[in-house]
Amino acid sequence: MREKSPGRILLCTYLYSPAGSPRNIRWDNFVKILSARGWEIDVLTIQPGIDCTEYDENFHLPPNRVRIIRTYAGFFYPRLTIGWLPFGFLKGFSLLKACRYDLLISVSLPFVANMICFFLKKIFHLPWIADFGDPWVFNPTFLEARKVEKTEIDIRIKIEANILKNMEKIIVTTEETKNLYLSKYTFLQSDTIKVIPQGYSPEEYDKIEAEKSSKFRLVYTGVFYRDIRNPSSFFQALQKLNLPPEEMEVLLIGNIAEEFKTMASSMNLKGVQFLPQVAHNRAIALQKGASVLLFLGNKGALQLPAKIFEYLAARRPIIAIKMDDKDLATPLIERLQRGIIVKNDPQKIADTLYEIYRLWKEGKLEERFLLNEMPLEYSWKNLADSLEEILFEFTRKEN
Secondary structure, eight states, X not given: OOSSOSOEEEEEOOSSOTTOOOOOHHHHHHHHHHHHTTOXXXXXXXXXXXXXXXXXXXXXXXXXXXXXEEEOOOTTTTTOXXXXXXXXXXXXXXXXXXXXXXEEEEEESSTHHHHHHHHHHHHHOOOEEEEESSOSTTOHHHHHHHTOOHHHHHHHHHHHHHHHTXXXXXXXXXXXXXXXXXXXXXXXXXXXXEEOOOOBOHHHHHHSOOOOOSSXXXXXXXXXXTTTBOOHHHHHHHHHXXXXXXXXXEEEXXXXXXXXXXXXXXXXXXXXXXXXOOOHHHHHHHHHHOSEEEEEOOTTOSSOOTHHHHHHHHTOOEEEEEOSTTOSHHHHHHHTTOEEEEESOHHHHHHHHHHHHHHHHTTOHHHHSOOOOOOGGGBHHHHHHHHHHHHHHHHTTTO
16 A cells, blocks of 8 residues: 555445446446555445345445445436435535545446536536546437437537536547547547546456356346347347257346346247346356357447456357447457357347357367457456556646
C-alpha cells in the first residue's frame, strides 16, 4: 500500500440494477484494483430494494481505502431510475462539503448517475470523468424496443449534449461507440473519449472449479432482447435438432423475460432449463463446466457484450449466433479460434449444433478449438492501468 494516496475519488454508480441483477462487475474490479494501489474511493450508490435477490452485503473491498455510501433509490424505484437524482445529489453535496476530493466519476447506465455528477460539478467545479458502459440516447435497446418518438429523442439529445459538454473525459468500451459520439456530438474532440473495453479476472477463473454434467450441455448466461438479441431462431433450431433430454440439456441463466420462457414452453422444447440470476462464482463454474457456451450477438451492435470476455476466459468452445454483419464479437472469437460462427438461421444453427454434438459424442470436441488462456490485454488489471493513466491526468497537477 502506498504511503500517500494518489487521489481521492467520489464514484457515483448504481452498482445494482433495479431488476436486482448483480453488482457492476467492471467497476467492482476497478475499485478493488485502484484501492489496492492507494486510491481513496467513496462509492455513492443506492440502497438495494427488497427485490435485489443478488445483493451482496459483504462487497469485498479493502475497508481502509473504500467507503460505500448508500442512499434511498427514490419513490419510483425500481421502475424509474431518475427518482434517485435528488437523494443521490443531496448525499453527494454533503460528502463534497465535508471532504476534499480530487475527481468525480460517474458510471452509467443508468444515466441518472451522470445527472447527479453534472449538478455536483456545477457547484464544486471538480474534474469529472464519465464511464459509459452503454450509450444512453442512441442505445439500440432503448431505440428499438420502445419505438421511441422523435420528440423524446430530441429532448434526450439536448440533455445529453449539455451534460457531455461539462465532462473532462468520457470512457466507452468500443471504438464503434466512440465514433458514434463523435458523429452525433460534433463539439466533442477525439482525445476527450477514451476506449477501455470490458474485461475479465484471470485469478477468478483460475480458482473456481468447473460445474460439469455427463450430458451434452449448452450454457447461456445473460439476457435476451426482442429486437437486438432474440433467441427465437435458436429455439427453432432446438426443435429441429430434437435430441433426447437424457443426451442434451440447455441452461439459460439470468433475468430472462417471461415472453421468452413462454416462447420456449409453447414450442415444447426438451431439456431446456431457465435458471434465475445466480451468484457470479456459480455463473463462472457453469461456464467452465459447459460442453459448449451459447453466445447471441447483438443486432446493430455498438457494444461488445461483457460476457464474451467471460466466455473466452472460461476456455470452452463457443457457438456464436451472428445477428448481422455489425456483430463485434465475431472477429474476436475467430481470431482466438475459440468457436464456430453461424448465421441467425434455424436450419444453419441446428446443423452446427449437431456437428458440435457429434464431436462431443466422439470425444473430439477439445481438439477442434484452441482453448488456451485468454490474452492478458483484457484482464481487469491491465485495463485498470489505462484507467489510472486518465486519473493521473487530473491528480498529478494538484499533488
